[in-house]
Every structure is written in C-alpha cells, then in structure tokens.
Amino acid sequence: MDLNPSAADRAFREEVRSFVHSSLPASIRDKMLNQKKVSREDTVCWHKILYAHGWGAPSWPVEYGGTGWTAMQRLIFDDECALAGAPRLIPFGHNMVAPVIMKFGNQWQKERFLPRILAMDECWCQGYSEPGSGSDLASLTTTAVRVRDAEGDHYLVNGQKTWTTLAHWADWIFCLVRTSKEGKQQAGISFLLINMRTPGVTVRPILNMHDIHHVNEVFLDNVKVPSENLVGEENQGWTYAKYLLGHERSGFAQIGFHKRELQRVKDIARQEMSHGKPLFDDPRFRAKIAQLEIRLQALEIMGLKLIWDQEQGKPPGPDASIVKIFSTDLMQAIGELAVEAAGPYAQPYQPEAQYLDFAGEFAGPPYTSGLAATHFDNHKYTIFAGSNEIQRNIISKMILGL
Amino acid sequence: MDFNFTQEQTLLADSLRRYLAKSYSLPARRQAIAAAGGFSAEHWQAYADMGVLALNVPEAHGGLAAGPGGNPLDTLVVMREFGRGLVVEPLWMSAVVCANVIGLSGSDTQQSALLPALADGSEVFALGALEPGGRYDFNHVATTATASGDGFKLSGRKAVVLHGAQAEHLIVSARVSGKVADATGVALFVVERNAPGLRAFDYATVDGLRAAEITLDGVVVPQSAMLADETHGTAVLERTIQLAGAALCAEALGIVEALTDTTNEYLKTRKQFGVPIGKFQALQHRVADMLVCVEQVRAMAYFAAAKVSLEDGEARRNAIAAARASVAEASRFVGKNAVQLHGGMGVADELIVSHYVKRLTMLNQTFGDYEHHLAQYAEAMTA
Numbered sequence: 001m002d003l004n005p006s007a008a009d010r011a012f013r014e015e016v017r018s019f020v021h022s023s024l025p026a027s028i029r030d031k032m033l034n035q036k037k038v039s040r041e042d043t044v045c046w047h048k049i050l051y052a053h054g055w056g057a058p059s060w061p062v063e064y065g066g067t068g069w070t071a072m073q074r075l076i077f078d079d080e081c082a083l084a085g086a087p088r089l090i091p092f093g094h095n096m097v098a099p100v101i102m103k104f105g106n107q108w109q110k111e112r113f114l115p116r117i118l119a120m121d122e123c124w125c126q127g128y129s130e131p132g133s134g135s136d137l138a139s140l141t142t143t144a145v146r147v148r149d150a151e152g153d154h155y156l157v158n159g160q161k162t163w164t165t166l167a168h169w170a171d172w173i174f175c176l177v178r179t180s181k182e183g184k185q186q187a188g189i190s191f192l193l194i195n196m197r198t199p200g201v202t203v204r205p206i207l208n209m210h211d212i213h214h215v216n217e218v219f220l221d222n223v224k225v226p227s228e229n230l231v232g233e234e235n236q237g238w239t240y241a242k243y244l245l246g247h248e249r250s251g252f253a254q255i256g257f258h259k260r261e262l263q264r265v266k267d268i269a270r271q272e273m274s275h276g277k278p279l280f281d282d283p284r285f286r287a288k289i290a291q292l293e294i295r296l297q298a299l300e301i302m303g304l305k306l307i308w309d310q311e312q313g314k315p316p317g318p319d320a321s322i323v324k325i326f327s328t329d330l331m332q333a334i335g336e337l338a339v340e341a342a343g344p345y346a347q348p349y350q351p352e353a354q355y356l357d358f359a360g361e362f363a364g365p366p367y368t369s370g371l372a373a374t375h376f377d378n379h380k381y382t383i384f385a386g387s388n389e390i391q392r393n394i395i396s397k398m399i400l401g402l
Numbered sequence: 403m404d405f406n407f408t409q410e411q412t413l414l415a416d417s418l419r420r421y422l423a424k425s426y427s428l429p430a431r432r433q434a435i436a437a438a439g440g441f442s443a444e445h446w447q448a449y450a451d452m453g454v455l456a457l458n459v460p461e462a463h464g465g466l467a468a469g470p471g472g473n474p475l476d477t478l479v480v481m482r483e484f485g486r487g488l489v490v491e492p493l494w495m496s497a498v499v500c501a502n503v504i505g506l507s508g509s510d511t512q513q514s515a516l517l518p519a520l521a522d523g524s525e526v527f528a529l530g531a532l533e534p535g536g537r538y539d540f541n542h543v544a545t546t547a548t549a550s551g552d553g554f555k556l557s558g559r560k561a562v563v564l565h566g567a568q569a570e571h572l573i574v575s576a577r578v579s580g581k582v583a584d585a586t587g588v589a590l591f592v593v594e595r596n597a598p599g600l601r602a603f604d605y606a607t608v609d610g611l612r613a614a615e616i617t618l619d620g621v622v623v624p625q626s627a628m629l630a631d632e633t634h635g636t637a638v639l640e641r642t643i644q645l646a647g648a649a650l651c652a653e654a655l656g657i658v659e660a661l662t663d664t665t666n667e668y669l670k671t672r673k674q675f676g677v678p679i680g681k682f683q684a685l686q687h688r689v690a691d692m693l694v695c696v697e698q699v700r701a702m703a704y705f706a707a708a709k710v711s712l713e714d715g716e717a718r719r720n721a722i723a724a725a726r727a728s729v730a731e732a733s734r735f736v737g738k739n740a741v742q743l744h745g746g747m748g749v750a751d752e753l754i755v756s757h758y759v760k761r762l763t764m765l766n767q768t769f770g771d772y773e774h775h776l777a778q779y780a781e782a783m784t785a
Contacts, residue, residue: 293779
C-alpha cells in the first residue's frame with residue numbers, strides 16, 4: 001500500500017496548476033471564487049480550453065479520446081481546477097451518458113455522440129425523475145411507443161420529467177421511458193436519447209428556495225424520436241440506468257470542490273472579527289473548521305480508493321453510496337459553517353449581487369453576499385442522485401444483505 | 403498509489419485471523435484476563451512464534467524491521483487483527499511502543515541488550531510517559547532525574563502504565579532540567595521492575611487489560627540505563643507516540659469492522675414481529691451509517707500508516723492528530739449503535755459486543771482522545 005503521491009504525481013500537479021493558471025479566463029475564475037453566476041458560455045468555454053489541450057475527458061479511456069489518467073491524477077486534476085476557480089464540468093455528458101454509450105451503445109451511437117461530448121459541442125441533461133417517480137424511479141410513466149410509418153421507424157414519447165438539472169442549457173436529454181407494462185416495473189424501461197430541439201419538448205424552469213435556476217420541468221408531448229436513438233435493447237434500460245448511477249455517484253467525492261469551499265470558510269474567518277480578534281483565532285470556531293478539514297481528509301482517501309478500485313476492474317457499486325453520503329453531508333456542513341462565519345452579514349438578500357459586473361452597494365462585506373444562496377442550494381446534495389436514504393437502502397441491501 | 407497489501411502482509415493477517423478465531427474465543431479471553439499477569443503466556447508465545455512481536459525490532463537486533471519505526475503497514479495488518487480478536491496480551495505496549503522507543507533512541511549496545519528478548523517475547527516492556535495532572539501531555543514530566551554517582555536517581559509517578567506491573571522493564575521519562583511542562587529537558591531511562599524504590603500499584607482496566615501506577619522513589623539507575631538524553635527525549639517520545647497512535651487506529655479498524663459484522667449478523671437472526679429485525683428500515687439505515695463510519699476509520703487508519711513515516715515532523719504530527727480524532731469520532735458512533743441494535747443483549751456481559759465497545763472506548767482515550775487530537779490539529783491548522 002502506498003498513499004503518498006509519487007514524484008511523477010507531484011510533477012503532474014505542477015503541470016496542471018500552471019496550465020490552469022495560464023489558461024483559465026480571469027472573468028470565469030473571479031465568478032467562481034466569488035460565488036457569482038456562471039453562464040453556459042463560461043462553462044463551455046472552459047471545457048473547450050481543456051479539450052484543445054487534450055484534457056476534455058479526464059475520466060475516459062484513451063481509445064475514446066480521454067486522458068487515461070490514474071486515480072491519483074484525476075484527483076489532482078479536480079483539486080487544482082477547483083482550487084484555481086475553474087467551473088465544474090457538466091457531468092451529464094462526460095460522466096453519465098458517455099460511459100453508458102461506451103458500454104452498451106452501438107458503433108453509430110459511439111461515433112455520433114462521443115466526439116461531440118468530448119468537444120463539448122453538445123450539452124446533455126438527465127431525464128430520470130418524474131413528478132410521481134422520485135426515489136421510486138422504476139415506477140416512471142413517461143411512455144415511448146414504437147411506430148413504423150411513412151416517416152420511418154421512431155418512438156412516440158409522452159410524459160413529463162422533472163428536477164432536470166441544466167435542461168435549459170442542454171442540446172440532448174437521455175431519458176428513461178416506459179416501453180412495456182408487462183412484468184416487473186424495472187423490466188419495461190428503455191434508455192432513449194432525445195434531441196431537445198425536437199418538436200414537443202418544452203422546458204419550464206423551477207426556481208429553488210434561493211431564486212437559483214438550476215433545475216427544470218421537461219414536458220414531452222408526442223415527441224418523435226428516431227429508433228436509432230435507443231441505447232442497447234428495448235426494456236433493458238434499467239440495467240443501463242443503474243450502471244450510469246454508479247458512475248454518477250463515484251463522481252461524488254468532489255475533493256477539490258470541498259477544499260475550495262473550506263478555504264472560503266477560512267478566508268472569511270480570517271477577515272471577520274470577534275471580540276477584537278479574527279474569528280479564525282477563536283479556538284472554538286477553529287475547532288469546527290478543523291473537524292471538517294479532518295473529515296475532508298478521510299473523504300479524500302475514501303474517494304481515492306473508490307477510483308482506484310474501479311481501475312482494478314471493480315465496477316462502481318454500493319461503495320459509491322458510502323462516499324455519496326459522506327461527501328454530501330460534508331458539503332452541507334461546510335456551507336453551514338460559511339454562513340455561520342459571516343455572522344450578521346449572512347442576512348442581507350441582494351440577488352443582483354450574484355453578477356460579477358454588479359456595481360451597486362453591498363450591504364456587508366462582498367464575500368458574504370453569496371453564502372446563503374450556496375448554503376440553501378446545498379440542500380439538494382443529500383436529495384439528488386438517489387437521496388441519502390435511498391443510498392442507505394442500497395448499502396443495507398447490496399453490502400449488508402439485509 | 404496502491405491500496406493493496408503485500409502478499410506477506412496478507413498471509414500474516416490471514417494466519418493471525420485464523421489463529422485468533424480458533425483459539426481466542428470470548429471464554430479463552432476471559433481465561434487470559436484471569437491468568438497471572440492478566441494475559442496468556444501460551445498465546446504470547448504463539449504470537450512470538452508467528453513473528454509479530456519482532457515487526458518493529460531492527461533486523462540487527464533479532465527483529466524483522468528494516469529500520470527503526472518498522473513498517474507501519476505491517477503493524478497495521480497485525481493491529482487490525484488484534485482488534486478483531488480483542489486481544490489482551492501486551493503486543494501494542496511492548497512490541498510497538500517500546501520496540502520503537504528503544505529502536506529510535508538506544509545505542510547499539512543498549513539495543514542488542516534489550517531488543518532480542520523483546521522480539522522473542524521472553525521479556526515484556528512498558529512505557530511510562532504520562533503523569534497524574536498532565537492528561538495527555540507527555541511534556542508534563544514532574545518526575546526528576548538527578549545525577550547520582552555514575553548514574554541517576556529517579557523520583558516521581560507515572561500514570562496508567564499499561565502492563566506496568568507485568569513488564570520486566572519499564573521505560574520512563576524523567577526531567578533532567580527545566581520546569582514541569584517544558585518541551586525540553588526530558589530524558590528516557592530503562593528501569594528494572596524489581597529495582598529498589600520502584601512500586602507498581604497494579605490494577606485491571608475496564609477493557610480487560612492491566613495497568614499500574616508506577617512510583618519511583620529515589621530509584622538509582624546506571625548511566626547505561628539512559629536511552630535518550632535530555633536533548634532527544636521529547637523527540638523520541640513524540641515519534642513513538644505517533645507510531646503508537648497509528649497502531650491504535652488500526653486496532654480500532656479491526657474492532658469497528660467486527661462490531662459491524664456481528665451487528666449485521668444479529669439483525670439477520672434476531673426475530674421480532676415475526677421477521678428478522680434487519681427487515682426494519684430504521685435499523686437498516688442505522689447499520690448503513692455504521693458502515694459509513696467503518697469506511698471513515700479505514701481511510702484514516704490507512705492514512706495514519708501512510709503518513710507516520712514522513713520526515714516532515716509537522717506534516718506527520720498533523721496527520722496523526724487528524725487520524726486519531728477522526729477514528730475516535732467514527733468509533734464512538736459505531737460502538738454505541740452496535741450496542742443499541744443488539745437491544746438488551748448489547749448491554750449484556752455475555753456477548754462480545756460490550757467487550758468490543760469497552761476496548762474501543764478506552765483505546766480512543768489512550769495517548770490522547772478526540773478533543774486532544776482535534777485541538778492539536780486545530781492549533782497547527784494553516785489559515
């Protein structure tokens with residue numbers, strides 16, 4: 001066993017750091033580091049910069065244009081990107097639908113979709129949840145009926161998806177649809193790729209509790225989807241969906257992101273004064289930061305082990321659920337502490353200040369203005385991608401055999 | 403990066419696990435506790451035969467270690483099995499703590515005089531580093547060492563010295579200069595347990611071990627008994643306590659794994675309302691959370707073993723403090739929920755659960771507890 005970075009790893013960290021520093025546009029960096037709104041253009045721009053450098057898909061194998069990096073290199077890359085203020089890459093294409101297409105898609109699908117995901121020419125979103133199907137995902141009722149007529153061979157899709165993150169940015173949506181009502185619920189689900197520009201697709205925003213627009217409702221009314229957009233076999237979609245969820249969850253360690261947010265707490269605590277000295281020098285507050293930094297250290301090892309296991313050929317499974325629970329709880333705890341650090345100035349509500357070009361007057365220190373929004377938005381982490389209660393169900397069933 | 407253990411480590415762990423599963427049942431453990439000295443000479447010899455007492459002893463002095471400090475990963479696999487086996491024999495104190503004190507500080511002559519008997523198990527060693535009123539501060543040394551003839555005269559008291567009355571040799575810290583809590587001026591001495599002026603008040607600990615209050619009343623030792631002089635004592639102690647701490651994290655890992663296994667097994671067999679209680683989601687989620695804690699302990703036990711050999715003293719200190727705080731935090735959750743999920747049986751003496759929980763609680767209070775390590779980490783934390 002060896003958990004210490006090698007000389008090559010340290011050199012790689014330097015390489016990533018210097019690349020990110022020289023390539024990340026300052027306007028994007030400033031938005032990220034100051035909790036300002038990041039646009040689709042910002043995210044795509046950063047992605048294309050990575051792509052041009054050959055780093056468009058850190059988690060993909062080389063044969064598909066990925067980097068083929070080791071677990072340690074991926075961790076280092078995420079670390080350096082997050083700490084430098086790079087936007088998070090949109091996971092739906094790279095980390096979610098792409099592994100499914102690689103494993104279950106046909107040659108045409110691989111050639112049609114993967115290069116555009118790699119180059120970020122097309123943005124994806126995930127059509128899983130429905131109004132009546134959240135944790136009980138397999139009960140989904142969006143239907144796809146196969147029709148062969150004069151216009152060709154296609155599916156006619158009807159239904160509604162919800163909580164669809166970044167649907168308003170997406171060119172494509174991968175959808176779980178019901179193609180059969182026979183047998184078990186899980187046995188009648190198919191995995192369909194739908195172009196968001198198809199007639200009948202409507203996106204309506206859902207604002208979160210702090211006026212942030214990340215998620216949407218997606219209505220599908222008589223949407224005609226070419227049958228070539230079916231991944232794998234009809235009615236086998238549940239298998240692919242679960243495979244995808246494993247990949248989704250293994251992306252949940254988010255070490256670099258945590259480190260950046262914890263650094264934000266420290267930065268605030270150094271600037272906020274309490275009883276005449278920096279809050280950071282209050283032993284009680286400092287111990288709270290220390291507790292989270294130590295948990296983050298544990299998460300780093302857990303996350304590394306998860307990626308390392310995958311490199312050894314172990315498919316992502318219930319271990320990822322453990323990391324998801326640990327990581328999302330930590331993420332919320334860090335956000336909570338940031339709000340606590342801000343003291344009374346956590347209270348002012350100035351949504352206009354979330355734009356980098358805001359030129360108005362801040363009620364308090366500018367660094368406090370985005371904290372509440374982030375904290376309230378963080379509540380989603382223990383709910384999405386399988387609520388943490390669903391993760392506990394998975395652990396008790398798959399690992400403990402209960 | 404690599405999470406695999408070597409083949410030798412895996413084989414050693416397997417043979418230890420098989421031995422302990424076969425020979426170290428709860429009744430066998432009770433017998434060991436009741437034996438003279440509070441541990442089983444027979445098991446002790448078996449560990450010696452397997453080589454586990456020699457892992458932290460340099461090859462030149464009858465051991466298996468390439469150098470001082472041993473291989474912390476070897477120690478990890480052994481301590482994890484000893485945790486699972488809930489072993490009461492003084493492996494940790496003698497073969498990890500004292501082997502390292504001697505290996506890190508002793509001259510060649512001292513090492514060759516002391517270590518072969520430690521490595522083959524024929525003699526037991528114990529370290530007295532903490533004192534009444536000093537909690538976990540090993541710089542808090544009121545025990546004095548004053549020059550006397552060719553050697554020193556030692557006076558003072560050492561607190562909760564595990565296996566202190568059973569050890570043939572005690573290693574004690576004593577102040578040669580400075581004030582009680584100064585970070586310098588502390589030397590380390592080997593004292594024979596039957597030395598005139600040494601009194602050991604022997605008692606049982608709540609987790610099945612033995613410990614002693616060691617009183618030194620003008621104990622005279624020769625110059626050759628000094629392992630580390632006053633310029634090195636503190637550094638040796640600090641390094642030793644870090645190695646000992648990493649080993650305790652590994653022992654905790656063995657215990658929390660075993661507690662989760664046994665709890666899970668209980669949920670599958672115990673029936674209420676006509677079904678195994680493991681069918682109830684409230685209990686499933688509790689044991690799932692225990693498993694999350696087990697992974698936290700595993701991560702930090704590995705982390706401690708990986709970082710305890712770092713040359714950078716500050717990084718090493720922070721890493722061990724982080725690991726021990728984290729292990730203590732997660733251990734507490736596993737321990738109390740293992741009891742809770744066993745219901746009434748959890749508080750009974752009859753099952754191993756309560757014995758695991760007692761050991762887990764006390765090991766997280768040995769050489770520093772959660773608050774101690776959290777404060778240590780927090781003070782040094784970079785802004």
